[in-house]
Amino acid sequence: MKTTNFKLTVMTVSALVILLLSTAFPGSAQQKPALKKEEKPTIILVHGAFADGSSWNKVIPILQKKGYQVIAVQNPLTSLADDVAAVERAIAEVKGKVVLAGHSWGGAVITQAGNNDKVKALVYVAAYAPSEGQSIDSISREAYAERKIPNVPGFTDPVITDGYIRLKEETIIKYFAQDLPLQEAKNIAAVQGRFHVSTLTAKITVPAWKTRPSFFIVADNDQIISPQIEAEMAKKINATTYHIPASHVVMLSKPAEVAEVIFKAAM
Numbered sequence: 001m002k003t004t005n006f007k008l009t010v011m012t013v014s015a016l017v018i019l020l021l022s023t024a025f026p027g028s029a030q031q032k033p034a035l036k037k038e039e040k041p042t043i044i045l046v047h048g049a050f051a052d053g054s055s056w057n058k059v060i061p062i063l064q065k066k067g068y069q070v071i072a073v074q075n076p077l078t079s080l081a082d083d084v085a086a087v088e089r090a091i092a093e094v095k096g097k098v099v100l101a102g103h104s105w106g107g108a109v110i111t112q113a114g115n116n117d118k119v120k121a122l123v124y125v126a127a128y129a130p131s132e133g134q135s136i137d138s139i140s141r142e143a144y145a146e147r148k149i150p151n152v153p154g155f156t157d158p159v160i161t162d163g164y165i166r167l168k169e170e171t172i173i174k175y176f177a178q179d180l181p182l183q184e185a186k187n188i189a190a191v192q193g194r195f196h197v198s199t200l201t202a203k204i205t206v207p208a209w210k211t212r213p214s215f216f217i218v219a220d221n222d223q224i225i226s227p228q229i230e231a232e233m234a235k236k237i238n239a240t241t242y243h244i245p246a247s248h249v250v251m252l253s254k255p256a257e258v259a260e261v262i263f264k265a266a267m
Contacts, residue, residue: 041098041099041120042070043068043069043071043099044073044098044101045070045071045073045103046073046083046103046113047074047193048103048104048106048107049077049165049199050166050167050172050176050188050195051103051104051188052075052191053072053074054072055103055188055252058252059258059262066263075087075109077193077194077196077199080198080199083109084112087109088113088116091113091118097120098116098120099120099123100114100119100122100123101262102127103251104125104225105127105136105195106125106127107124107125107129108127108135108136108204110124110208111128112207112208114209115206119208120213121212121266122209122212122214122215123216124233125217125250125251126222126248127225130203130204131207131236132205132206133203134203135200135201135203136200137201139233140229143232149226149228150226151226152224152225153175153223154171154174154175154176154223155167157171158171160197163198164195166195167189167192169189169190172188172189172192173185175223176223176248176249177248177249178223178247179221179247179253180253209237210237213240214237214240215264216230216239216242217241217244217257217261218230218231218241218244219246219247219248221245221246222246223247224248231243244257
């Protein structure tokens with residue numbers, strides 16, 4: 001009887017010692033694995049017509065300082081298919097999730113390219129957000145000609161050479177980038193990409209905004225795409241919408257504000 005009581009006492013003491021040790025030294029007991037913190041998505045920036053990846057140069061360092069990996073795509077601007085392929089190559093380079101941000105024509109590109117499973121959100125920056133079967137030309141014609149929305153002057157007098165469109169320097173200064181310093185606007189005019197006319201009528205087949213959270217920046221002083229049209233597209237796609245008093249190149253004149261919207265999409 002005494003032997004049995006002694007064994008029970010030893011077992012009880014041993015259990016207490018283990019309990020005390022595990023409390024005093026948490027690492028000595030088996031712990032539940034810590035929840036893995038979700039990795040930040042890579043931000044892929046897609047420029048518009050008459051531009052290149054450098055149009056995001058003021059936004060990129062802001063994103064990088066917050067710890068985001070950033071890719072600024074160089075669209076060839078030769079066709080919708082070619083530009084979508086350029087974005088898809090960038091997406092393929094990324095292992096984790098992606099946020100796509102598209103400016104102007106780049107909005108149409110991310111609408112088509114954003115159906116990849118890696119894409120978690122879309123950000124439209126003074127951009128087009130076409131529906132299935134729509135092109136940027138049909139959006140403009142329906143708005144300006146049929147619904148009589150007041151036209152904006154920035155795209156009324158382009159130069160077309162061998163099927164490629166560019167804007168005159170005075171157009172860039174007065175309507176495209178009117179809130180930038182003069183020399184910066186002239187630089188944009190000098191380096192602008194040529195935009196093939198076929199892109200104007202290229203139709204979207206599967207709009208990614210139907211299945212992805214969308215964010216939309218309406219540039220309230222835009223003279224290339226009517227701010228009214230931008231606001232209507234934002235409402236149509238049920239986007240979280242932000243109004244910024246800026247020209248068409250809002251990512252250059254208000255980079256901090258644009259980056260803030262991209263942060264919200266990434267989170």
